[in-house]
Structures are given as C-alpha cells and as structure tokens.
Amino acid sequence: MSIAIEKEKCVGCGRCAEVCPGNLLVLRDGKAGIREVKDCWGCTACVKECPRQAIFYYLAADLGGAGGRLYAQDSPDTLTWIMKWPQGTEDIITVNKNKSNEY
Amino acid sequence: MQIREEKADILIIGGGAAGCFAAITLAEEYPGLSVILTDKANIKRSGCLAAGINALNAYITPGHTPLDYARYAAEDAAGIARGDLLLSMAEGLNRVTAKMEKLGLVIQKDTEGNYVTRGPRNIKINGENIKPLLAAAVNKAANVRVLNHVNMVDYLLSEGKVRGAWGIDITQERIYLVAAGAVICATGGAAGLYRPNHPGHSRHQMWYSPFNTGAGYAMGLRAGAEMTSLEMRFIALRCKDTIAPTGTIAQGLKAAQINAKGEEYQKTYGNTTAQRVHAVVAENLAGRGPCYLKTQGITSEEESNLEKAYLNMAPAQTLRWRETGLSPRTVNVEVEGSEPYIVGGHTAGGYWVAENRATTLAGLFAAGDVAGGAPQKYVTGAFVEGEIAARAAAEFACQNPPSDATAEIKNSVVSAVKKYFTKSPPSTFDADSLEEAMQSVMDEYAGGIKTCYRYTEASLKLADAHLKRLAKLSDSLRAADFYDLMKIFELRERLLLCRVLVSHLAARKETRWPSFAAHLDYPDKDSAYEKYVNSKLVAGEPQIIFRPLVKLPGGEPQ
Ligand SMILES: Cc1cc2nc3c(=O)[nH]c(=O)nc-3n(C[C@H](O)[C@H](O)[C@H](O)COP(=O)(O)OP(=O)(O)OC[C@H]3O[C@@H](n4cnc5c(N)ncnc54)[C@H](O)[C@@H]3O)c2cc1C
Ligand code: SF4
Ligand code: SF4
Secondary structure, X not given: OEEEEOOOOOOOOOHHHHHXXXXXXXXXXXXXXXXXXXXXXXXXXXXXXXXXXXXXXXXXXXXXXXXXXXXXXXXXXXXXXXXXXXXXXXXXXXXXXXXXXXX | OOEEEEEEEEEEEOOOHHHHHHHHHHHHHOOOOOEEEEOOOOOOOOHHHOOOEEEEOOOOOOOOOHHHHHHHXXXXXXXXXXXXXXXXXXXXXXXXXXXXXXXXXXEOEOOOOOEOEOOOOOEEEEEOOHHHHHHHHHHHOOOEEEEOOEEEEEEEEEOOEEEEEEEEEOOOOEEEEEEEEEEEEOXXXXXXXXXXXXXXXXXXXXXXXXXXXXXXXXXXXXXXXXXXXXXXXXXXXXXOOOOOEOHHHHOOOOOOEEOOOOOEOHHHHOOOHHHHHHHHHHHHHOOOOOEEEOOOOOOHHHHHHHHHHHHXXXXXXXXXXXXXXXXXXXXXXXXXXXXXXXXXXXXXXXXXXXXXXXXXXXXXXXXXXXXXXXXXXXXXXXXXXXXXXHHHHHHHHHHOOOOOOOHHHHHHHHHHHHHHHOOOOOOOXXXXXXXXXXXXXXXXXXXXXXXXXXXXXXXXXXXXXXXXXXXXXXXXXXXXXXXXXHHHHHHHHHHHHHHHHHHHHHHOOOOOOOOOOEEOOOOOOOHHHOEEEEEEEEOOEEEEEEEEOOOOOOOOOO
C-alpha cells in the first residue's frame, strides 16, 4: 500500500507536502515526490488535497492489490472518489459531505 | 545551527483531537493568555484523525448517564481504570459534541432533531473532515499561534517545573526553543513498537497513526513523570489486510462474528474489547479460523452505504472490495488482530494525572491518548480532556509567567542535536534497521502477533536485554538532514517506551485482559492485582510503583 505521484500532472503547488501527517512528501525540481513508499499510512490526505488528481492510492501485492488506482476530487459539497482499473474502466463514488454515514 | 526562541503563557504540544480542543478552549475562555501550539505535521490533517473517523464512539445517549458510561469503561478494563477521570470525562461528552457540531461536523438527526444513535454509546456522523474543521477553528483563534512541522523532543525543566519544550522544525531545518508558563502534552499514543501485520511494503497499513511515536510518553519519562497502566496494551480487531475499523459493520449493520465453520463464537469468550480480540486468536488456534463478520446477504443499498462510510475514514476497504470483486454482499469480511499499541484513549496506558489532568510534574498537563487512567475516551473524550487540561494549565500559567531559557539550556540543546550530525565515526546502522530490530524483539519476546500476544517472564527478560542493546546502538546513529533527525528521535522514544512497557508487563503477574496482557506464567486473573501498575524512570531505569484503585461511586465491577 502506498501512494504514487503522476509527475506529468503535478504542478508543484506543494499542497500535498503541507498536509501529509508524516512529512513524507517533498518537492524536488518543482515536482512532488515521496521520501519512502513504505512509510505511507494510506490516510489519503494528499490524494484529497491535490488539485490536479496527480496522486493516487493503491493496494500493494501484500494487501491483495490488483493494480487499481484510487483518486479523489474534492469540492465544497462533495468528495468524489475515482477508482481506475488496469483494464481501462473506472468506478466513481460520490459522497455528499453534508450527509452523515448510514453506519 | 539556527535556533528560534519563542515564548508563550501556554505551550500545547500536538495539535490532534485533544490539542486542538485545548487551543479552542483557551481562545474562548482565556483570550488574554498567549498560546503556542506545535505539531510535527500540519494540524489540518495531523494525527489519528487524518483520514477522518466514522462515528462519535463516546456519547451519552438518551436514557443513559455519565456514570453508566464510566461503569461500562471500567468494566471493559476489568476494573483497572480511574473512576474520577472516567466520570469527569463522561460528564463532558455531550457538551463537546454540541460544540463540534457548531464547528461544522455533520451529525445525523431524526425528524425531531435528535441525534441518531449507532449503538448504546455512539452516534452517526460524517467524520471525513473533522480534522480540517478543528484546524480551521484553531487557526482563527487570535491568541493561538500554530507552528506546523515542528516536532518537539524534550521538555525544558527548571527547579522541578516544566517550563517549555524544545523541538526541531523539519521544513526550515532549525531548532525551536519554546519557553512557557505551562505545557499541555497532547502527542497521542504510540504505534510502531511491535512488528506490524504487514512488515514489508505495507508496513504502515496499520490502524493507529504510525506518526504517533510515543514522544509524549518518552519526554515525560525522561523528565521524571509517573506513568500508569502501560501494560494494558490495545490490540485492534480489524478488517483483514486493510486494518480498517470493524465497528461500522459490527455495530452499524449488527453483523455477527462467525468462524470458518459458520458458528457464532463470541458468547463463549465474553464480550469485552480484549475478549473480542482473544476470541479470534483462540478460534484460529483451535483450527476454526479464519474468523469473519457475516455480511453475506446484505442488500445492495446496505453495501453501497458501507462503501461510502469506509471512504469517509478508511478508503482502502472500499478500494479492496471493488478491486477484488469480493464485495461484502457476496463474501464475508475477514477479521484479524493488529499489533499492540499504547493508546490511553482506548485502554488506560499513559501519564498518571489528577482530575484536572495535571501530571506529576509541576506545570505539565496531559490530555487525550497520551493521558492514562481513562479508557474508552475516543475522540470526544480527548476533546473533554483537552478542555479540562486547558483550564488547569491556564490557572497555572497565570501564577507562573514564562521565562527565557538560560544559555546553559540552549547549549545543551544544541549539542543534543549536533551530536547526530557529526560525520565520524560513521554508523553501521540506520534508524530504519534499528526500528525493525526493535519490532522483532517486541514481537517475539514481549507478546506480539507472532506469539499470539503471549509472553513469559523469561521472554520479557530477553526483550529487556535486547532493548538496552538497541538503545546503545541508537547513540551512534547519524542524520543527513532534519527529517532524518526526527526519525532518530522517534526511534529513541519508542525504544524507551518499549523498555518501560516491558517492565509493566513483567510487574502485572496475572492475566487480567486476554491478549492485551497475556502472561503465560500467570494465566489467570489474580485479585492481588486489583491495583494500578505505575512507573517512573530512576537513573535511566524503569521503577515500578503500585497504587490502589480509585473506584467509581458505588464501587466498580471487577
Ligand atoms: C484510524 C482511526 C480511526 C478512529 N476512528 C474513531 C471514530 O470513528 N470515532 C471515535 O470516537 N474515535 C476514533 N478514533 C480515536 C480518535 O481518533 C482518538 O481517540 C483521538 O484522535 C485522540 O486524540 P489525541 O489528541 O490524543 O491524538 P491525535 O489526534 O492523534 O493527536 C496527536 C497529535 O500530536 C502530534 N504529535 C505527535 N508527536 C509529536 C511531537 N513530538 N511534537 C509535536 N507534535 C506531535 C501529532 O502529529 C498529532 O497531530 C480513531 C483513531 C484512529 C487511529
Ligand atoms: S496517504 Fe497520507 S501518509 Fe501517505 S503520503 Fe499521502 S498524506 Fe502522507
Ligand atoms: S498537490 Fe498535486 S499538484 Fe500540488 S505538488 Fe502535490 S502532487 Fe503536485
């Protein structure tokens, strides 16, 4: 499990580095990078913070991962989660921020 | 070496649930006092609340009283909890909930405007943004200055009082010296002591925050503070692999726990938090594992609600369901126990505090997961403790204005940092390899996953010897930058906490909580141990102190 950064999408705004609870993200040559993939907690704070959807979360092989990528798009009222699958399809789940969990 | 000096009436270390609530309280009730809050990360997403949470687990629901809550928590801890602390915490739960709602937290309500309960003690929320909401309130406070990315390392002491603390600024690469009239420690609990469920690539796919490394405990121990009940470890029962919470399914959907044969096993073992973990261990050992939460057959609507609930706090679980196609409607959710943590907000390990959350060191107060004696605090209990500690710290600070750190203190801080930047002699080890070694030692000799959480007197002795060796090796570590330096300090905190934890495990010669503290030489509960195991460091060595129980009115169930 960890996150990965798609460098071509990154605009170097530094927002991800600011919010990581473990100080794991750093800007180098204007692009974000992770110090050590094994240190990521998977909290997805950076994934939600990135304005360009340049960061995705994934499950590694040791957690039963199969290549899916989880992106998020934040807006004032909704949080949209985009799951992209290796075969090119995707699933989208939108969560209403003003509505409580059912469970 | 650049040093920045700051001064404030009150220093709050750690801006998580408890620290942020302390700051908000000081802003509202003591606007004339200056406050500095430092966090090792940015308070917008730092600490346990980073991903969001899924319910308020501590709330007094209609028909119940704070005393009911306190009795439940004491019973779950088999009597080893502080009645006074539990009551003062429980009495504040609904007050802080109302305040959190005002700060913007979405809480589910019925048509009459009452909160919707999820169980006898919890209510339903959308907790994804609870941390950004708290941070926004703190950042708005006129008398509070937030120093993000400043990791505190040790208290500043003078004449037996805590007079501030020093730390390192990870991004600006400098030392911070913060002089204060009073200090509130709210650094959370400790993870990463034991080998985790997935020691390789996904080593940090753990329940508790791997960035809460026990700094507060270590700082307190080094300064001579008394700790309590560290042996009451917390082991989380979680969804297999993702280590996502199970309460959403168990309480939200009322799903039964079944073994591989489809039998509901929980009744055989009792239903305390420790017994629920133990049940899974025992079923596995008896050849009836793996164990599951029975979700097969739930409706599509229930499934979709579950997916959303997990996205709001543990997105890995939803990704996993979708990715594998093994959705909860078709396949039961497997559960496993995590590695042990020290978390004063779930079990009782932490600073020994008075009812006003004063520690045994003058000028130092503790709140949240770092404070002991009051289990089942959860997020709302941490808020209440933040509030209580803030008021007591404010009173103390009014009598004790801050004073500048002496040149002597400054010099000793600089040399404590410089030591790790000298190039020679180069170290054969790095912090990562020593951390791995420490986790193996704890796993094998101090009751980790490998031994199904069990240990013996002989194994604890070995653990202690190895921990001493590793602590010595950690002296020779070298840092390339301030991030590296933080990793070294984190390792040293964990090593110290592990040693004291091992001495607590050895001191409680009974098994009161299965799995949480399972002593193979003393496998039964012993009424002689209806007392607290406390500790202090004396000349660098853990010293155990036993203290009599502080019971609830009417006594508490053992
Ligand atoms: C994954 C998870 C899910 C949870 N879900 C729920 C839930 O649904 N409902 C519920 O009621 N409770 C839940 N809890 C419990 C709740 O989050 C905790 O009880 C609460 O956050 C404890 O507050 P705290 O302030 O003690 O610790 P934290 O909130 O973790 O704050 C500690 C802070 O200290 C900072 N810090 C640590 N070391 C240092 C240092 N050396 N210098 C400076 N700063 C430092 C950290 O960065 C952090 O910000 C959950 C906990 C976890 C881990
Ligand atoms: S997922 Fe969380 S821990 Fe991992 S890099 Fe992003 S912010 Fe940091
Ligand atoms: S938030 Fe996104 S765009 Fe900004 S630096 Fe991080 S990865 Fe790049």
